[in-house]
Amino acid sequence: MSDPGRGYHDMGGLPAGPVERGEHDYALWEKRVDALLVLLSDKTRDLVRVDELRRGIEQLGPGAYDELSYYERWIASITGVLLGKGVFTSDELGRRMAEVEARAAGDRT
Amino acid sequence: MSDTGQHSHDHTPRPDQDGPPSYYQAMETAVRELLIERGVVTAEEVRAAVEAMDARGPAQGARVVARAWSDPAFKARLLKDGSAACAELGIDMGPTHLVVVENGEKLHNVIVCTLCSCYPRFLIGLPPDWYKARAYRSRVVREPRAVLGEFGTEIPDDWEVRVHDSTADMRYMVLPRRPEGTEGWSEAQLAGLVTRDCMIGVTLPKAP
Amino acid sequence: MTTRFAPGDRVRVRWAHPPGHIRTPYYVRGKTGVIERVCGSFRNPEELAYARDGQPARPLYRVHFDQRTLWPGYQGRAKDGVEVEIFEHWLEPAGAAKEGGT
Structure with missing residues (x-):
């Protein structure tokens, strides 16, 4: 970025290639990420604000911003907000992710 | 300017069940389970929210x-x-x-x-x-x-x-x-x- | 709600580049436009982004910019425009004779 005062996500007016119109149907896990944000940002919970989600995405940095898919960016950011608020710890999350991966491996055998 | 990241990921459906879950899929499952266990959301609420968005x-x-x-x-x-x-x-x-x-x-x-x-x-x-x-x-x-x-x-x-x-x-x-x-x-x-x-x-x- | 601007007022977007979560796009900063409507008052996203309450709510406007004031050499009709939502603290009054730019 030539201008440090311009966020990487703030792209209005920059040169870019043609619009590629291919589309994909969202996978169930992507829809669940969307659902989690709808729930966590609702009036009763107010736990992950949309602006917190966006800030987390903006702070992923240029590499991750382009390399991750849309809902990968979302879950990465939602998770960061929840860690920051102490809803769970990194250790709890890491152990649970390992369990999830082990369960999936078991399901495939 | 290329836009490869979003496209290479988003252009094809990524079903849930084929192969091992990706790092971020595992993160989604783990986060959801922890939120349910801690009483922040219920499994039913997540299911209903997915259905509601599907209906839109x-x-x-x-x-x-x-x-x-x-x-x-x-x-x-x-x-x-x-x-x-x-x-x-x-x-x-x-x-x-x-x-x-x-x-x-x-x-x-x-x-x-x-x-x-x-x-x-x-x-x-x-x-x-x-x-x-x-x-x-x-x-x-x-x-x-x-x-x-x-x-x-x-x-x-x-x-x-x-x-x-x-x-x-x-x-x-x-x-x-x-x-x-x-x-x-x-x-x-x-x-x-x-x-x-x-x-x-x-x-x-x-x-x- | 007390608002500093009304529809039809000419405003200039502040030329500023603070770090943080900013919802004023770079391409309109320093540019002059006209208030299209008052949207209401909303919690400040720059504060909400850091888990604060975003209060007091701030007036939000839709501001119309002529394309030709935003992009040098704009190819298109003179009347073509962009409308952008901008919070009041990003706007200052613009003199009637002033044209866009920084």
Whole structure:
């Protein structure tokens, strides 16, 4: 970025290639990420604000911003907000992710 | 400027069950399970929220457009307060403040979110991939006619093009003009002419 | 709600580049436009982004910019425009004779 005062996500007016119109149907896990944000940002919970989600995405940095898919960016950011608020710890999350991966491996055998 | 990241990921369906879960899929499952165990959300709420978003889609917006084409008083209310008018039709707009922008005889509107991907999702469902991608977000504010041309939409030189950048709390829907030759059509017939892309403003409804 | 601007007022977007979560796009900063409507008052996203309450709510406007004031050499009709939502603290009054730019 030539201008440090311009966020990487703030792209209005920059040169870019043609619009590629291919589309994909969202996978169930992507829809669940969307659902989690709808729930966590609702009036009763107010736990992950949309602006917190966006800030987390903006702070992923240029590499991750382009390399991750849309809902990968979302879950990465939602998770960061929840860690920051102490809803769970990194250790709890890491152990649970390992369990999830082990369960999936078991399901495939 | 390339846009490879988003495209290489987003262009093909990624089913849940094939192969090991990706790092981020595992993260989603783990986060969801922990949130359920800690009583922040319930499994039922997550399921219901997925179903509710699945039920939203362009057909819902098409119904609103068809009603506006058929009922001038409704159209006036829709332009004044989009969310309230949609609620009249039983549509749950959630937290959305909907602004409806009307195409005119020589005025074309198109919607974007240059900063992220704000979209009238409570009305017409989740956005298409191209709406969230760098090419559309970067270019449509600066060269709208060229971008519209890539969608096959040629706007005559003497028309005004107005781009709406959803930067804060409003969400936008384009109200296209009713095509010629549809006199006497029912709302259901009219709704059949209205596509998602018409409501984003990258295409125009096709005359019958 | 007390608002500093009304529809039709000419405003200039502040030329500023603070770090943080900013919803005023770079391409309109320092540019002059016209208030299209007052959207209402909304919690400040720059504060909400850091888990604060975003209060007091701030007036939010839709501002119309002529394309030709945003992009040098804009190809298109003179009346083509962009409308952007901007919070009041990013806007200052613009003199009637001033044209866009920084």
